[in-house]
Amino acid sequence: MSVSTEARPATGESSRIVFRRVLLKLSGEALMGDRPYGIDQARVESIAEELVSVQQQGLEIALVIGAGNIVRGMEAAAAGMDRATADYAGMLATVLNSLSVQDALERRGAQTRVQSAITVAEVAEPYIRRRAIRHLEKGRIVIFAAGTGNPFFTTDTAAALRALEIGAEAILMAKNRTRGVFDGDPREDPHAEFLPELTHLEAIERGLKVMDTTALSLCMENGLPIHVFELADGNIRRVVAGERVGTIISTPKTQGAAR
Ligand code: UDP
Numbered sequence: 001m002s003v004s005t006e007a008r009p010a011t012g013e014s015s016r017i018v019f020r021r022v023l024l025k026l027s028g029e030a031l032m033g034d035r036p037y038g039i040d041q042a043r044v045e046s047i048a049e050e051l052v053s054v055q056q057q058g059l060e061i062a063l064v065i066g067a068g069n070i071v072r073g074m075e076a077a078a079a080g081m082d083r084a085t086a087d088y089a090g091m092l093a094t095v096l097n098s099l100s101v102q103d104a105l106e107r108r109g110a111q112t113r114v115q116s117a118i119t120v121a122e123v124a125e126p127y128i129r130r131r132a133i134r135h136l137e138k139g140r141i142v143i144f145a146a147g148t149g150n151p152f153f154t155t156d157t158a159a160a161l162r163a164l165e166i167g168a169e170a171i172l173m174a175k176n177r178t179r180g181v182f183d184g185d186p187r188e189d190p191h192a193e194f195l196p197e198l199t200h201l202e203a204i205e206r207g208l209k210v211m212d213t214t215a216l217s218l219c220m221e222n223g224l225p226i227h228v229f230e231l232a233d234g235n236i237r238r239v240v241a242g243e244r245v246g247t248i249i250s251t252p253k254t255q256g257a258a259r
Contacts, residue, residue, distance in 0.1 A: 018242035021060035021136060022170050023163035024051070025156065028069035029176040030231045031097055038069055039100050048104035050236050051141065055110060059240055060136040062166055063143045065101060066155040067093035073151065087151030091118055094155060098145035099123060111140040117149030117158070129165050136166065156215035164222050171224060172239055173211065174231035180247035181210050181228050196244070200226075200251050210249065225250040 026047065033040030055061050073087035081089075095116055102112045113135045114124035124145055125131070135142045147158040163171050177187075183206070184192030195208075200220030203210050210216065210228055219226055229235050229246025238245045 016241050017054070017057050017059050019059060019169050019240055021062075021166065021168050022172055022240065023062045023064060023159055023166065023168040024172045024174060024236065025159035026063060026065045026097075026101070026174055026231070027155075027176060028066040028093070028097060030174050031065070031100070032069040032176065035069075039097065041100075044100050044104045046233060047231070047236075048101065048108055048110075050234070052105060052108040052110045054237055054240050055139070055141055057240075060139075061141050062132065062136060062162060062168065063098075063101065063141065064147075064155055064159040064162055065094055065097045065143065065145065067091070067097055070096065084151040087153075088118075091146040091149065091151075092120075094147055095120055095124065095145045098143045102143055105141055111138075112143060113140055114143045114145050117144070117146040120146075132162075133166055142166075154212050154215065156211040157218065160211070160215040160218040160224065163224060164218065168224070171219065171226045172236065173226055173228045174236065175228060176231060179230040181208055181249070183208065185209065195247055197248050197250075200249055203249055210247075216249075219249075220251055223251055223253065 031039050031044055033043035051061060067090050070093035071086065071090045073083060073090040076086035076089065077083040098114050102114050105112050115127045115132055116124040117127045119126060127144065132142050144158060144162045147153060147155045148161060159171055179194065181195045181198065181203070182192040183195060186192040200216055204213055204216050204220070211226070226249040227239050227246060228249065229239055235245055
């Protein structure tokens with residue numbers, strides 16, 4: 001499919017963007033800000049502000065949003081709930097988060113579509129890959145809700161899967177209060193070392209807490225780079241402008257990447 005620029009706002013600033021199409025993964029916690037639970041509206045507004053501004057520079061953006069701010073299947077299962085049911089609840093919670101972000105984006109004039117992996121026809125389109133790509137080409141921000149649609153998976157895996165399906169050049173992982181990947185948990189270990197660069201295999205082998213292993217393997221096998229950075233004001237703009245922010249996880253082509 002060709003890239004149409006017709007519906008794109010012409011700002012003349014596209015030279016400041018080094019990517020054509022990216023997938024941004026926002027964890028549920030990223031929407032929580034400093035609250036203990038749920039959605040911090042001010043945080044959603046500031047994310048939307050930044051996303052609209054980079055999209056207006058000609059970047060095609062798809063989003064996958066988690067739900068750790070509302071329900072995590074594994075935690076609910078540990079408290080006694082049936083795991084698959086808890087996971088479906090988690091997926092539905094990503095729909096809530098997606099609608100909040102959609103609303104904030106549209107109030108700023110962006111065109112958006114939510115595509116859900118679980119049928120919720122009254123509020124979102126079903127996930128249809130070719131349609132999602134067409135929306136992106138038309139300058140719409142596409143939000144992929146309900147993860148992969150399957151229990152026992154995570155929204156990280158959904159992010160890797162959708163990024164590959166739509167031909168995104170990178171996954172941008174915006175984290176809450178963590179500036180990238182460390183060799184330990186910096187919130188618990190003050191000596192944890194920040195890692196500016198690593199390969200997918202290193203992240204898997206060292207068990208670093210970036211993404212779950214399924215998601216990392218999918219990215220590794222397909223040579224999809226991951227930029228991990230703190231969701232602080234201006235960071236999305238910096239990453240898409242090619243600035244070194246946070247950690248870059250990639251696999252050199254000589255190490256057998258498929259892309
Ligand atoms: N989930 C699922 N399948 C998916 C994606 C998500 O079952 O494909 C469920 C799972 O219970 C998960 C919850 O939805 O804990 C919220 O997603 P996730 O934990 O990935 O959110 P994040 O940590 O990014 O906020």
